Amino acid sequence: MGADACHLMVVLSNALPGREDDYNDWYSRVHIHDTINKLDGFASGRRFQLADLADAPAMPYRYLAIYEVPEDKLDVAYQQFRWSRGQRAEALAEGREPLVPVSDAIDLDHFLVGFYSPMGDRISSERTSL
Numbered sequence: 001m002g003a004d005a006c007h008l009m010v011v012l013s014n015a016l017p018g019r020e021d022d023y024n025d026w027y028s029r030v031h032i033h034d035t036i037n038k039l040d041g042f043a044s045g046r047r048f049q050l051a052d053l054a055d056a057p058a059m060p061y062r063y064l065a066i067y068e069v070p071e072d073k074l075d076v077a078y079q080q081f082r083w084s085r086g087q088r089a090e091a092l093a094e095g096r097e098p099l100v101p102v103s104d105a106i107d108l109d110h111f112l113v114g115f116y117s118p119m120g121d122r123i124s125s126e127r128t129s130l
Helices: 020-038 074-093
Strands: 006-015 044-049 063-070 106-116
Touching: 006 020, 006 074, 020 044, 020 063, 063 074, 074 106
Parallel strands: none
Antiparallel strands: 006 063, 006 106, 044 063
């Protein structure tokens, strides 16, 4: 992998109907910070919402979060992710606050998480730059 290479944890999600504001407030103000600051292996995170484009294909998820994981921290981040899910269930069963709590405004029936590794170098456009 190149010098700017990192792995990604990609999260696709939705809010429960009528809970968009609660969900977005929690995710942006609490959850993304908890994930990158309380779990090892995560370097940064950023949220996106589905762009409002005329005639765009239907998408089952409105929100996307991308977490960057340093090249040498993939196993650490993945194990921390798995650990946090178990710790959350255990804490809730015991009536304690989990290290990384989850909002009741998230639609758990429409939620996916995946870890991705780069394939080759990043290719930049010859016509525009970011």
